[in-house]
Amino acid sequence: MEGSVQGSKQGSKQGSKQSSKQDSSRGMRHPLTLALYELCGDGVRVTDGQKVGVYDSTGRWVSGDRFLVCPNLCGWIGDGPREPSTLKDHRRFRNVVLKQTTDGTVGS
Amino acid sequence: MSMEETPVRLNRSPGPTYREILDTDRVKPPRHFYEEKPFYDGSDSIPVERYISREFHELEKRHMWRTTWQMACREEHIPEVGDTFVYEICDMSFLVVRSAPDEIRAYWNFCRHRGRQLLTQSTWTPVLRCPFHSFTWNLDGSLAYVPTEWDFPHVDCDELGLLSVGVGRWGGFVFINPSPGGETLEEYMGEMIEHSAPWHFETRFVEAHVAKIFEANWKIVEEAFMESFHVAATHPQQMVRLGDVNTQYDCYGNFSRALHPSGVPSPLLKWTPTEQEMLDNMLDIREGEDAIIVLPEGETLRSFAAIVGRDQLRPAIGDEADTVSDAELIDAMEYTLLPNFHPWAAFQRAVYRFTPYGDDHERSVMEVMLISPFSGERPKPAERILLGPDESWTKPGVLGITGRILDQDSTNIAAVQRGLRSAPPAGLEVTLYQESRIRHFHKWLMDRIDAGRQRDRTSS
Ligand SMILES: [Fe+2]
Numbered sequence: 001m002e003g004s005v006q007g008s009k010q011g012s013k014q015g016s017k018q019s020s021k022q023d024s025s026r027g028m029r030h031p032l033t034l035a036l037y038e039l040c041g042d043g044v045r046v047t048d049g050q051k052v053g054v055y056d057s058t059g060r061w062v063s064g065d066r067f068l069v070c071p072n073l074c075g076w077i078g079d080g081p082r083e084p085s086t087l088k089d090h091r092r093f094r095n096v097v098l099k100q101t102t103d104g105t106v107g108s
Numbered sequence: 109m110s111m112e113e114t115p116v117r118l119n120r121s122p123g124p125t126y127r128e129i130l131d132t133d134r135v136k137p138p139r140h141f142y143e144e145k146p147f148y149d150g151s152d153s154i155p156v157e158r159y160i161s162r163e164f165h166e167l168e169k170r171h172m173w174r175t176t177w178q179m180a181c182r183e184e185h186i187p188e189v190g191d192t193f194v195y196e197i198c199d200m201s202f203l204v205v206r207s208a209p210d211e212i213r214a215y216w217n218f219c220r221h222r223g224r225q226l227l228t229q230s231t232w233t234p235v236l237r238c239p240f241h242s243f244t245w246n247l248d249g250s251l252a253y254v255p256t257e258w259d260f261p262h263v264d265c266d267e268l269g270l271l272s273v274g275v276g277r278w279g280g281f282v283f284i285n286p287s288p289g290g291e292t293l294e295e296y297m298g299e300m301i302e303h304s305a306p307w308h309f310e311t312r313f314v315e316a317h318v319a320k321i322f323e324a325n326w327k328i329v330e331e332a333f334m335e336s337f338h339v340a341a342t343h344p345q346q347m348v349r350l351g352d353v354n355t356q357y358d359c360y361g362n363f364s365r366a367l368h369p370s371g372v373p374s375p376l377l378k379w380t381p382t383e384q385e386m387l388d389n390m391l392d393i394r395e396g397e398d399a400i401i402v403l404p405e406g407e408t409l410r411s412f413a414a415i416v417g418r419d420q421l422r423p424a425i426g427d428e429a430d431t432v433s434d435a436e437l438i439d440a441m442e443y444t445l446l447p448n449f450h451p452w453a454a455f456q457r458a459v460y461r462f463t464p465y466g467d468d469h470e471r472s473v474m475e476v477m478l479i480s481p482f483s484g485e486r487p488k489p490a491e492r493i494l495l496g497p498d499e500s501w502t503k504p505g506v507l508g509i510t511g512r513i514l515d516q517d518s519t520n521i522a523a524v525q526r527g528l529r530s531a532p533p534a535g536l537e538v539t540l541y542q543e544s545r546i547r548h549f550h551k552w553l554m555d556r557i558d559a560g561r562q563r564d565r566t567s568s
Contacts, residue, residue, distance in 0.1 A: 027395035031347040031377055032340065036395065072516055076345050080512070085392040087400055091508065093391065093416055096401060 123375025126356035137433035147359035153535025159325040165469030171560025207247040215270040279309030312479035314489035316506035319475040324525035326472035330462035337542040347374035349386035359548040368440040371410035
């Protein structure tokens with residue numbers, strides 16, 4: 001595919017974004033409740049409005065506030081990759097041509 | 109009532125219909141994508157016995173598995189004359205044999221002398237010889253050798269050919285039917301053959317083959333893959349860029365299909381993601397992480413994914429790639445040829461099959477084959493890897509992200525069986541439209557069982 005690839009990704013892996021990568025909590029908002037599910041030391045930290053609780057990857061409460069969480073999103077985050085995804089993780093987009101431009105982005 | 113008629117207006121989800129989504133695409137799909145075949149046959153609940161009763165399993169064996177077309181293997185599993193494939197379903201065993209370069213035959217797998225299975229594993233063999241007393245048959249099923257023939261003066265050896273069963277071939281798959289009753293595989297598949305012709309499954313090879321044992325009736329596993337109603341609860345991470353409740357479900361004679369629109373948000377969302385947010389979701393970009401692909405100006409996720417998809421196809425099919433529709437390149441479309449064969453449509457690679465585990469009505473096996481295009485010499489098909497009930501689909505490392513999604517599905521299945529076992533006898537209240545393929549499956553199954561019982565009554 002022509003065009004449209006963010007070339008700074010490679011830069012971000014080795015360069016200035018490295019610290020944020022190491023700190024990545026791989027967070028995702030639940031599309032319906034908009035609660036934020038993030039990796040944390042002992043499981044998945046779920047932030048829903050004012051409430052913050054830690055749950056394991058089966059959705060069982062570990063610590064903090066107790067409220068209804070999505071066990072499947074706990075699993076998706078808790079058992080998922082710890083590193084940000086790259087193009088090679090995605091078969092469909094793997095061959096998208098990286099075309100570096102002067103401003104660090106990629107396009108065609 | 110015919111399985112084709114829909115006398116009531118089935119309620120449908122808010123949000124765009126699949127046909128309306130197709131209208132926004134640049135390259136339009138073949139005509140059948142615009143066809144709707146909703147199924148309605150009443151609103152009865154589904155009896156729990158169909159999943160937990162041994163008696164019902166025996167009815168399925170007698171009146172369904174013994175009389176239906178079912179996928180046994182790929183042609184590439186038996187490429188050479190003399191290659192045999194042992195196909196087993198419940199307590200029945202069959203030999204699928206490459207009997208000539210372009211001829212495949214299949215037989216009940218038992219010796220006509222004392223009944224021993226002729227083969228207990230798939231292998232190459234010049235003849236089919238029983239290891240017990242050496243009765244031997246040619247690959248075409250004719251009797252080749254009778255040990256101590258002088259002691260069989262009472263038997264007409266010319267009548268002792270192997271008992272053959274129906275064989276059909278489609279898309280590189282070999283199907284058998286223990287008693288086809290004059291119906292060919294082509295007749296059985298009907299319009300599914302025309303729908304799938306452009307996808308050339310016969311030009312693919314089995315790149316990966318993973319199976320997993322489930323502690324549940326085979327239909328519970330299969331039905332978990334017949335609707336996308338469960339996406340919001342089971343796969344919520346997909347909702348940003350997957351139409352779920354606005355999936356289109358069509359039911360034909362012996363097959364059904366689901367057309368899941370991709371690159372559009374679930375109508376259940378209370379917000380509207382941007383095209384870039386949908387792409388980021390597809391690429392598993394998380395909160396605060398940088399995009400790895402920025403959508404070009406003016407492209408939607410659907411149009412962009414279609415362009416990328418065509419570029420991927422071009423080495424294999426050349427400029428024909430330009431005629432492949434956006435929908436075929438991005439949407440998740442699955443077909444079910446009843447009872448248990450689920451090829452994903454178009455250029456998706458997955459094929460599912462669901463069977464009882466041995467003759468156990470409360471355990472089953474789900475298989476996932478990835479069938480991929482190749483160039484040059486045909487690669488050998490992947491060996492099947494069998495996972496236990498508690499093992500992850502990701503363990504073999506060959507299914508990619510699909511393994512993680514299948515793990516989400518898998519969390520429900522044994523729990524359904526245990527729930528059904530523990531509950532007082534009752535019926536399952538399923539939706540009219542979103543689970544219409546399950547209703548169609550049960551109607552198809554009960555029609556076969558009822559017809560078989562009727563035949564039994566008339567013949568006794
Ligand atoms: Fe699913």
